[in-house]
Amino acid sequence: MEYGCxxxxxxIKTGEKFTFTKEGPVHMDCFVAAERKKVPEGKAEYLRNLSMILDYELTMLVSLLSLKSEDKETSELIRRRINAIEKQAGETTGLIYNL
Structure with a gap:
């Protein structure tokens, strides 16, 4: 599936870090830059920390998505980890979006 930021x-190309907001799909860097312009000065450090967390989550997600296994048990474990990290990244995105 192809998305536009x-x-x-x-x-948004395969392997690029991106997330979804209420407005749609967005590159992580575009999202953070746009939010940085809107966030109150007192929340800048919180935004910086949340941005680093989101970056770590999306980096892990991109890495996991590249893993393939013929073993059913391993494939299931990878799928569960992907789902868990997608949920975490979604929560982090929501925190940033609602600053």
Missing amino acids: YVCNKI
């Missing part, structure tokens, strides 16, 4: 209007 609602901030820069470019296609």
Whole structure:
């Protein structure tokens, strides 16, 4: 599936870090830059920390998505980990979006 970033209007390529907000799919860097412009100065450090957390989560997600296994048990473990990290990244995205 192909997505377009609602901030820069470019296609999000396979392997790029991106997330979803109420407005749609967005590159992680575009999202953070846009939010940085809107966030009150007193929340700048919190945004910086949340951005690093989201970066770590999305880096792990991209890595896990590249893992393939013929073993059913391993494939299931990878799938569960992907789902868990997607949920965490979604929560982090929501925290940033609602700053």
